[in-house]
Amino acid sequence: MNAPVAIVDCNNFYASCERIFNPELKGKPIVVLSNNDGIIVARSQEAKDIGIAMGQPLFKIKDMMRKYDIRVFSSNYVLYGDMSNRVMTTLEQFTPDVEIYSIDEAFLNLGGFERMDLDEYAREIRRKMYQWTGIQVSIGVASTKTLSKIANRFAKKNKEYEGVLSLMNARLRREVLEKTDVYDIWGVGRQYGKLLKKHGINNAYELSIADQKWVKKRMTVMGLRTVYELNGIPCISYEYAPPPKKAIVSSRSFGKAVTELRDVKEAAALFVSRATEKMREQNSATTMLSVFIRTNPFKNSRQYHNGVLAKIKIPTDSTAELLHYAMKGIDQIYRKGYQYQKVGVMLSGFAQIDKSQLALFDTKDRVKMSSITETVDKINLQMGKETVFYASTGINRDWGTKFEHRSDRFTTNWHELPKVKAGVTLKKQLEMFKEINLRGFQQ
DNA sequence: TCTGGGGTCCTAGGACCC
């Protein structure tokens, strides 16, 4: 038998993060918004229960907000990222083989744990996680990743499992697969879901016994892999260390429509410097930079979408050099008279090259260039993001992203640590926090 | 239906080569 795999998934993660540091939100419906406070990207259980859907725009729930006293938050990625680190660190105490799959999910390789009562072990992980981080998780255990996702989902939906379900037992596995709609299978999205239903394949069990030739033809080898996984044959390996990215994108919608070349350039310059920083973190150098701009496709205004790709002969990781290409690109694709909604930058065609090799081939002083970028990175790491930045990325940034409902960065910013409110007794404060042992939170 | 951002993998088809 193959090694059991567990997926640990934080319940309502963003909403939970907001609640941990603001106990008066207990029992209140919470929603978290996308960039620019556009649409709802996360909801607390209470918000789900009153029928607020994922992807709804904020303005559409104004009436409900008043009626149900819904608390609204802009995305606070610094807070969520920090809480995520705490969750992952906690998991590492239970097994060394943790694959961080997303900000709120991780796979655990439980090879070697076969003889334990895995249900009980999972329950213990769940208890400790809540105690140490304040985050509720659900855990699914099975013989493949795809099955573990199904177990997890089932545990979350059916209260009687109290957040933990193992499908190592074959009889239970079949029963759960029969109750799992094809749309709810990891790897089956809207298009494939529709296709499967059209051909009479309605649930996960039916997909597991479907004709494999047909699946491969219509859903590529990816679909075939899903079928194998549903049958308990693992096809998806673990990635304990994230592989370097093959492409890095930085783009953002403007806080309001932008018309001026100067603003477009400022934004593009900022995204170049962000993308390039990310690239340097993984020690890559790029040979391709593309920039793109577009108007709002959902507005009735005149539309314009365009992009341009610069190929760079000698791989570079210099912000200054890439800014040059990006600004040239913007000059090429910018047209006056449009209401721009978004601009973005993509780096790709990476090379992992020892920096000293770069200097052999060309005339630019790359040693000097890289010592500048290294210094800038170092200062920003120590003193905080954007302590030093390129002037071309703008000082005012009045095109900037809207975050009108952002909570404090409780865990990472000295000025925004949770405060003891005047007029509230210490006893009351302690009561608010007492459910959670805020281990490790005292800085 | 409305209107985020950042990724991955696979396939088909064209350009080009022998």
Place this chain on the structure above:
DNA sequence: TCTGGGGTCCTAGGACCC
């Protein structure tokens, strides 16, 4: 000018994920 087979590389587009 037509005809054959086989291979690589690249890109665009489509599917999926969180």
